Amino acid sequence: MLQRIYEGHQGIERCKNRARDVLFWPAMSKQIEDVVQMCGNCNRFQNSNAKEPMIKAEFPSRPWEKVATDVFDFKNRQYLLIADYYYPKLLEVSILIKLTSDTVIMNIKSIFARYGIPEILVSDNARYYTNSKFQEFAKSWEFKHITLSP
Numbered sequence: 001m002l003q004r005i006y007e008g009h010q011g012i013e014r015c016k017n018r019a020r021d022v023l024f025w026p027a028m029s030k031q032i033e034d035v036v037q038m039c040g041n042c043n044r045f046q047n048s049n050a051k052e053p054m055i056k057a058e059f060p061s062r063p064w065e066k067v068a069t070d071v072f073d074f075k076n077r078q079y080l081l082i083a084d085y086y087y088p089k090l091l092e093v094s095i096l097i098k099l100t101s102d103t104v105i106m107n108i109k110s111i112f113a114r115y116g117i118p119e120i121l122v123s124d125n126a127r128y129y130t131n132s133k134f135q136e137f138a139k140s141w142e143f144k145h146i147t148l149s150p
Contacts, residue, residue, distance in 0.1 A: 002035050012036045060086045066120040069108065071099065071128070080107045101128040105137050112141070120144045 005019045015032050036042055060066045066085040071078055078099045084090040092115075094107045121138065123129040125147045138145040
């Protein structure tokens with residue numbers, strides 16, 4: 001029975017799920033694991049991607065030194081969010097009339113006018129953050145713009 005369950009070289013979890021659908025015996029999971037782990041083909045071609053450790057971000061030394069920004073939708077309206085890394089509960093949200101670089105920049109300028117200009121602004125790679133207008137804005141207002149994957 002073990003060989004029939006393992007016929008397709010599907011790996012430990014898929015073999016266990018396949019077996020559980022039709023039968024059960026004591027120590028079934030352990031025996032399936034043993035069969036799969038002893039297979040030379042499976043050991044040679046198993047996924048060898050090791051999990052990457054979490055990369056911890058440096059904690060800022062003062063408020064508003066490093067901030068993150070994103071645009072989100074809520075009830076069919078777009079909003080700009082800016083969050084402080086030092087005080088994560090400090091959030092600024094503003095409604096965007098149109099979703100363009102100009103409106104995003106205008107709202108960020110308004111928020112910076114109240115709190116000051118941070119040293120670092122982190123965003124995703126959305127078009128309104130990666131175009132030349134936003135890069136010019138970052139350069140003229142003298143903050144470092146870092147983009148991260150979503």
